[in-house]
Amino acid sequence: MLTSRYSKPDVTELSISAWFYRNRTLAGFDNPARSLYVSIRELVENSLDACEGAGNLPDINVKLVSQNTSNERTGITSAPEIFQLSVQDNGSGIHQENITNLIGKMLTGTKFTYKQSRGTFGLGGSLALLYGQVTTQRPIEIVTGLRGEDYFTSILMRLDIERNEPEIVEESRIPKRQNDCGTTVTFYLQGDWLRSKRRIQEYFAQTSMIVPYSSIWFQTPDDKLIEYDRVIDTLPAQAKEVKPHPHGIDVELLKSMVSVTRTLSVASFLTSSFQRIGASTAKAFLTFAKVDADQKPRDLSNEALLDMMRAFSEYNRFSAPSAKALSPAEESVIHAGMMRLQPEFVTTTKRTPSVYEGHPFIIEAGVAYGGHLKNGINLYRFANRIPLLYDEGSDVSTRVIRNLNLKAYGLRPDNPLAFLVHICSTRVPYKTVGKEYIADVDAVRREVDLGLKDCLRRLSEQVRRRNRVQKNTKRESRLRGYYKFISETLGEATQRKIVLTNLFPAGDDE
Amino acid sequence: MAIDSSVHSTPDVLDLINQVLFKLADTVEEGEFPEIGYYNSSRKNISYSSDQGYRPIDDTPSYIDGRKVESAKTIAGLVYGLSRFKEHLEQGMSMSLRDFYYMNKVRHVQEVLRISNQNETNRIINLSERILRIAGQSIPREEFGVVSSPKGTFFGDLTLSDQSGKKLNCTNAGEYGWFISSRPFEVKIHDINIDAAVFVEKEAMARNLIELGLPEELRIGIGSLFGQPGRNMRAWIRRLADQEVPIFVLVDLSPWSLRIFSTIKSNSIELSNIQGLATPEAHLAGMTSTDFWNKRGMLHEIEHSLELMTKSDIKCAQQNRNIPAIGQDEILNKENEALLKKKRKGELEAFKSFGLPLVELKAKYKSYLTSKAAIHDVKII
Numbered sequence: 001m002l003t004s005r006y007s008k009p010d011v012t013e014l015s016i017s018a019w020f021y022r023n024r025t026l027a028g029f030d031n032p033a034r035s036l037y038v039s040i041r042e043l044v045e046n047s048l049d050a051c052e053g054a055g056n057l058p059d060i061n062v063k064l065v066s067q068n069t070s071n072e073r074t075g076i077t078s079a080p081e082i083f084q085l086s087v088q089d090n091g092s093g094i095h096q097e098n099i100t101n102l103i104g105k106m107l108t109g110t111k112f113t114y115k116q117s118r119g120t121f122g123l124g125g126s127l128a129l130l131y132g133q134v135t136t137q138r139p140i141e142i143v144t145g146l147r148g149e150d151y152f153t154s155i156l157m158r159l160d161i162e163r164n165e166p167e168i169v170e171e172s173r174i175p176k177r178q179n180d181c182g183t184t185v186t187f188y189l190q191g192d193w194l195r196s197k198r199r200i201q202e203y204f205a206q207t208s209m210i211v212p213y214s215s216i217w218f219q220t221p222d223d224k225l226i227e228y229d230r231v232i233d234t235l236p237a238q239a240k241e242v243k244p245h246p247h248g249i250d251v252e253l254l255k256s257m258v259s260v261t262r263t264l265s266v267a268s269f270l271t272s273s274f275q276r277i278g279a280s281t282a283k284a285f286l287t288f289a290k291v292d293a294d295q296k297p298r299d300l301s302n303e304a305l306l307d308m309m310r311a312f313s314e315y316n317r318f319s320a321p322s323a324k325a326l327s328p329a330e331e332s333v334i335h336a337g338m339m340r341l342q343p344e345f346v347t348t349t350k351r352t353p354s355v356y357e358g359h360p361f362i363i364e365a366g367v368a369y370g371g372h373l374k375n376g377i378n379l380y381r382f383a384n385r386i387p388l389l390y391d392e393g394s395d396v397s398t399r400v401i402r403n404l405n406l407k408a409y410g411l412r413p414d415n416p417l418a419f420l421v422h423i424c425s426t427r428v429p430y431k432t433v434g435k436e437y438i439a440d441v442d443a444v445r446r447e448v449d450l451g452l453k454d455c456l457r458r459l460s461e462q463v464r465r466r467n468r469v470q471k472n473t474k475r476e477s478r479l480r481g482y483y484k485f486i487s488e489t490l491g492e493a494t495q496r497k498i499v500l501t502n503l504f505p506a507g508d509d510e
Numbered sequence: 511m512a513i514d515s516s517v518h519s520t521p522d523v524l525d526l527i528n529q530v531l532f533k534l535a536d537t538v539e540e541g542e543f544p545e546i547g548y549y550n551s552s553r554k555n556i557s558y559s560s561d562q563g564y565r566p567i568d569d570t571p572s573y574i575d576g577r578k579v580e581s582a583k584t585i586a587g588l589v590y591g592l593s594r595f596k597e598h599l600e601q602g603m604s605m606s607l608r609d610f611y612y613m614n615k616v617r618h619v620q621e622v623l624r625i626s627n628q629n630e631t632n633r634i635i636n637l638s639e640r641i642l643r644i645a646g647q648s649i650p651r652e653e654f655g656v657v658s659s660p661k662g663t664f665f666g667d668l669t670l671s672d673q674s675g676k677k678l679n680c681t682n683a684g685e686y687g688w689f690i691s692s693r694p695f696e697v698k699i700h701d702i703n704i705d706a707a708v709f710v711e712k713e714a715m716a717r718n719l720i721e722l723g724l725p726e727e728l729r730i731g732i733g734s735l736f737g738q739p740g741r742n743m744r745a746w747i748r749r750l751a752d753q754e755v756p757i758f759v760l761v762d763l764s765p766w767s768l769r770i771f772s773t774i775k776s777n778s779i780e781l782s783n784i785q786g787l788a789t790p791e792a793h794l795a796g797m798t799s800t801d802f803w804n805k806r807g808m809l810h811e812i813e814h815s816l817e818l819m820t821k822s823d824i825k826c827a828q829q830n831r832n833i834p835a836i837g838q839d840e841i842l843n844k845e846n847e848a849l850l851k852k853k854r855k856g857e858l859e860a861f862k863s864f865g866l867p868l869v870e871l872k873a874k875y876k877s878y879l880t881s882k883a884a885i886h887d888v889k890i891i
Contacts, residue, residue, distance in 0.1 A: 475579050482582040483538065485622040486589050490535040493593040494528075502541025 015164040021130055029131050032080040036191030037199050039128035040064070043087040043185060045118045045386060046125045048211060050091025050183060052235060058214035061088040066221040067188065081193065082136055083221065086186040093146040093181045096153050100166035114248070114359075114426040115325050116239040118386050125185065130159055132189035139169050144183040145176050152176050193221045199389065201226065206380060206387035209337035210329060210422065232336035239327035243275045246285075246312045247358025248321060248427070254305055258297045266300070267293040276319045288315050321360045323353035325426050328362045329385060334420060335366065341418055344370030345462045347455040348420075356443045361425035363444070365451030366418075367459050373416035377401060381438070382422040388436050395437040397421040400448045409460035410467075421448055480504060517695045518644055520599055523653050526642055527596050534589060543576035544585060548640040549783065556782050558834035563776030563788030568646070587623055587634045588641070590614070595638070598655040604692070605656055607632055640783055648783040652741075657692035662743035664688050665720050666731025667703035672696075681725070686717065686734060694746040695786065699753060705890050706883060707731035707750050708795065709739075711761040711770055715858045722872045728879065728890045731755070738770055744787045747774055751789045756888045758795040758879075763802065763816075763856035765827035765849055768842055776835035794841060795882040797856055799848035808878055809856075815863040816854040823855060 020027070028038040044060060051058035067082040094102055129140050140159070145152035156170040197220075204218050208228035213235055218226040244253070263269040270282040277285070286293045289311035291304070300308070329337075334348040348366040355361070381388040381397055392398055401419055406412060423438060431439035438444060487498040537544045549555045554569045574581045594613055598605055605613070611628040614620065625631060635651050642649045651657075664680050665687025671677045672691040677700065680688040691697050708730055710716040716734035719725070725732050731750075735743060751757050759774055761767035777788035801809040802816060819827070830836045830846045837843055849855065866874060883890050 478579050479577075479582050481622055482579070482586040485586050485619075486534070486582075487538060489586070489589045489593050490531060490538070493531050493589075493596055494535050496535070498535050498539055500538065503538055503543070505541070 015162055017126075017130060017159065017161045017164040020127055021134065021161055024127065024131060027127055029127065031192070032190050033192040033195035033199075035131055035135075036064075036083065036189065036193065037196045037203065039085060039125070039131065039189055039191070040087075040200055041203060041386075042128045043085070043125040044207065044216075047087055047089035047091060047183070048214065048385075049118055051089050051214070052238065054092035054181070055235065055238075056090050056092075056181075057230060057233060057235060058211065058216075059090045060214060060216045062086070062217065063219040064193070064221050065219075066193065080190045082188055083191045083193070084186065084188050085132070086184060088182065088184040090182040093183055094142075094144045095146065099142055099144060099153065099155055100157060100168065114244055115241040116327050116384050116424050116426055118384055126159075128189070129185070129187055130161065132187040133159055134161075135190035136188040138188040140185070140187040142183065142185055143174065145181055147181040148178055150175060150178055152180075202389055203387060204228065206382075206389065209340050209380060209420070210333075210382045210385050210387060212333060212336040212340060228340070231339065232333060234330070234332060236327050236330050236333060240324045242322050242325040242426075243273060245276060245321035245358045245360075246270075246274050246315075246318055247355075249309075249312075249358070251306060251309050254309060255302075258300060258305065261297050264296055265294050266291055266297055269297040275322055281318065284317070285311070285315055320353075320355045321358060321426075323360045323362065326353065326360055326362050326424050327385075328364055328424050329382075329422055331364070334364050334422065338366045338368045338418065338420055341368055342372035343368035343416070343418060344466075345459055347458040347462070349451050349454045351447050351451050354443055354447050356425070356429055356441055357427075359425055359427040361423055361428075361444065361447075363447040363451045364420075364422040364424075365448065365455050366420035367452060367455035368418040368420075369411075369459055369463055370416050373418050375414055375416050377413055378418040380418065380420045382420070383428045383430075383438065384424050385422070388438070390436040391432075392437070394431065396440045396445050397438070397448055397452075399440060400445060400452060403449075404452065404456070406456075409456045410464050411456070411460060419452060421451070423448075518649055518653055520653075522644065523642070523649055524596065524599050526644060526649070527592050527599070527654065530641065531589070531592055531596070534585075543582075544574075545576060546574040546585065546588075546641060547571045548574075548637065550640070551780050551782060553779075556779055558776065558838060560776075560839055561790050563790050563835065564779055564782035566648075566783045583623065584634070584637070587614070587625075587630070588637060590619060590623070591631075591634045591638055595654040595656070603655065606659055607635060607656065610635060610656060636780075647785055650741075650784045650786075652693045652695075658740050658742065660690055660692040660742045661736050661740035662690045662734060662746070663716075663736075664690055664707075664731060664733045664746065665716075666707065666725050667729070668699065668731060669701040671698045671700065680731065685720070686713075687720070687732070690733075690742050690746050692742050694742055694749050697746075697749065699749070702753055702755065703729065704731045704755060705729045706756040706758060706888055707733060707747075708758045708760055708879065709733035709735055709743075709747065709774070710858070711735050711737065711759075711767060712858050715760070715861070719875060722868070722875065724872070724875060724879070728876065730879070730890055735761075735770065739774060741781070741784075741787060744774060744777070744789070747789045747792065748786050751791045756883070756886070757789055757792040758883065758886075758888075759792055760795045760858065761797070762858055763797040763799065763849070764819075765823055765830050765846060765855075768830060768836055768846055768849075769826075769833070772833065772835040772839070772842060776839075779834075793882075793886045794845075795879065797858065797860070799845055799852070802856060803848070803852065808881065809860065812860055812863045815860045816852075816856045819849065819853045819855050824850070824853065 029035040040062065044062060047060050048058050063086045065084045067084055133140065139156045141156050143152050143154045151173040154172045154174055155168060158167045158169060160167050204216060204226060208216055212231045213233060215230045216228045220226065257273050261269050261273060263272055267282045267286060270277045271279060283293065289308055291308060328350055331348045331350050335346055338346045346366060346368045351363045353360050353362050379392060379397060379401060381395055411417065423444065429439045429441050429444060431437055483500055483503060487500050491498045534544055548571065549566060549568045550572045555567055557565050557567045574584055576582055576585055607628065611631040614623060614625040614631050635656055639648045639651050642654065663686035666680050668680045669677065673693060673696065678688065710732065713734045713736055716732050719732050724730065747757055759771050761770050771794050774789055775792045776790065781787055797809065801807045802813045804810065827846055827850045836846055861874065864874060880890055
């Protein structure tokens with residue numbers, strides 16, 4: 001025992017909210033600059049989820065207003081500042097009775113299913129709201145309305161950290177048109193705009209590339225409006241929830257699944273709790289694992305569960321996991337997103353689903369060239385439709401690009417090139433807790449490599465064709481230049497006017 | 511050997527230039543891209559024989575196709591060049607290669623042709639020589655007014671009149687003698703009082719020979735090549751040989767000097783299309799390998815003064831084997847192989863390493879030259 005025998009046991013249970021708040025640095029809330037960035041990011045991603053979930057083309061309106069009055073003499077505000085952050089979307093809206101639970105309570109629900117989702121930590125914006133309340137002690141305002149109702153519900157609430165329960169301060173109704181829907185969250189938080197400005201702007205720029213079907217407006221504390229208008233009107237198909245694949249779970253999950261199952265035999269537990277296991281596969285597997293098919297799942301001992309886990313990983317005849325849980329952006333969307341960079345050429349590709357440790361993934365890639373692109377290689381990385389902004393150098397895509405032989409495609413590293421890599425998966429193979437870059441997993445690297453090469457192949461054809469045309473035009477104009485000179489010199493030497501109309505009939509040689 | 515056929519009158523040359531210009535003008539006006547054929551100096555177009563040197567044989571023509579951008583540029587350069595030659599000939603002016611290079615730097619010309627170094631304009635001159643032909647023979651650039659800076663001198667009792675129109679004797683034309691005209695073919699020779707002409711690679715030794723009074727005592731002419739002889743010098747040697755003057759050449763003992771001698775004797779591959787530059791009658795007087803390495807060689811005593819050949823000297827000697835005028839010439843090939851074997855070289859200044867008083871040095875020079883002449887049945891007293 002670590003506790004001294006003489007000290008009184010003084011242990012109080014910590015609510016989930018309290019635990020998360022104490023360990024908020026894990027989720028990125030470690031200083032005012034980063035907290036501001038993470039808060040905006042979490043809420044914007046929640047809103048995008050809400051809109052896509054409702055099948056609406058997202059309109060996201062973000063306002064960040066400084067609450068500080070700057071020092072009159074110096075014009076400099078004292079850090080950290082207080083900001084009012086308001087994020088408005090046109091999602092489905094929230095049913096009145098669910099508002100407080102969905103927004104004010106952390107980690108609700110225990111479904112054992114998988115689906116591609118944006119959230120990096122599964123906390124949504126709740127932690128952001130919690131952080132705001134703790135740093136400013138001001139309540140949170142939610143305005144939400146469903147399509148078909150004629151009012152918005154407006155709620156002013158606080159979070160009770162210790163009990164992990166929301167507390168309503170004020171509730172009212174605001175009339176609206178029947179067709180309006182969506183949610184607006186407004187709250188106050190401490191932040192540092194100067195230090196996070198570049199990062200936040202980059203976040204919006206890149207997000208606009210991966211969700212080009214959204215209109216995103218961001219009003220900065222500097223009173224500037226950054227606008228990204230929708231450039232394409234198709235939403236990607238929604239991901240479906242699927243049961244876990246036997247290769248994609250661990251013992252803890254297996255235990256929890258066993259503890260809640262209502263099935264009476266191991267065989268039916270397998271068929272009902274996992275994907276890719278039907279009656280015959282279950283039978284074959286149980287024979288392989290030497291487990292009695294009729295045994296009650298709840299009677300399985302810890303050792304038996306461990307054995308079963310081992311058997312899962314050793315048994316290699318399960319079909320590959322289903323890709324239905326994935327929602328790739330689709331080529332047209334990637335293409336539209338890359339067009340935001342205003343390049344000259346864009347090629348995109350979508351790879352077929354592939355598997356990594358029992359989780360399916362799809363790589364989508366795009367390569368753009370020329371136009372307004374900066375010279376050199378620009379890389380844009382996305383995972384489950386959120387941009388990855390940091391640790392680019394360690395990312396698997398960077399390694400793949402470093403090993404590409406651009407010369408073979410008639411390109412040079414100092415050409416204006418942009419690469420886009422989007423991985424979507426039920427479990428993105430992030431390398432670190434920071435979740436900012438993708439690990440160098442063989443299966444993923446191969447897919448990224450093939451995807452980019454496919455794009456480059458087609459891009460190089462376009463670039464070459466254009467170069468050929470340019471070269472011909474240049475050749476033609478040089479030829480005309482020489483003959484113009486020849487005719488002038490000959491004219492002078494022979495004292496007569498030499499015309500080139502027969503040599504270059506179509507053109508005026510000026 | 512008559513060479514008058516290779517001298518063309520200025521009106522003839524002007525007429526030819528005009529013909530080419532009008533032909534090009536007509537072609538372009540008719541809507542055709544001009545195509546110009548010529549014979550380059552590839553080995554196919556050259557023959558070598560020891561009694562004639564290099565001769566053009568017009569085997570495989572090359573074409574400049576005006577549809578191609580680079581060729582159009584060449585044609586533009588050529589047309590511009592011809593128009594300049596025409597203008598200069600009409601005004602009775604000459605120009606140097608460097609002059610022509612700067613004419614290509616006239617702003618409106620530079621903007622089109624973008625000439626970056628003199629090699630490009632030299633190429634145009636060379637091309638003009640190949641394209642302007644009368645009776646199957648190239649017109650030397652001197653005849654369309656492009657002269658090289660004259661190089662080389664000649665001292666001796668020979669009376670001539672050059673472009674200046676003045677009649678002069680080459681013993682009375684300054685300390686080196688007569689500065690050789692840029693157009694030796696047009697020099698009139700009035701009187702020759704020499705039994706032979708000796709051409710010396712190095713200016714210092716030529717001056718010594720003149721200072722010691724050898725031309726008068728031996729009745730010979732002394733020419734100074736100043737290194738690799740220019741076209742004018744080679745043409746002058748040809749002129750003298752045509753006047754039945756025996757020709758001797760005195761050069762260093764080195765692979766480079768073998769090349770100098772071979773260009774006098776056989777002309778060069780590059781200029782094989784230009785007539786009147788080879789003198790197959792010329793004899794190599796020295797310094798030869800046998801002078802040093804034969805026990806009874808005249809310079810055996812100073813064999814110790816020879817220096818080691820450098821890497822580039824050896825490389826030069828190795829390449830000499832593939833030069834027809836050296837590799838296929840009995841004497842020169844022998845000399846070249848001897849150099850490669852001994853890997854040592856000597857310079858004309860080696861005479862000074864005898865350490866003789868001037869009177870005896872003079873006697874040494876005299877005996878060296880007379881005995882060398884005697885080998886080739888030329889008697890000089």
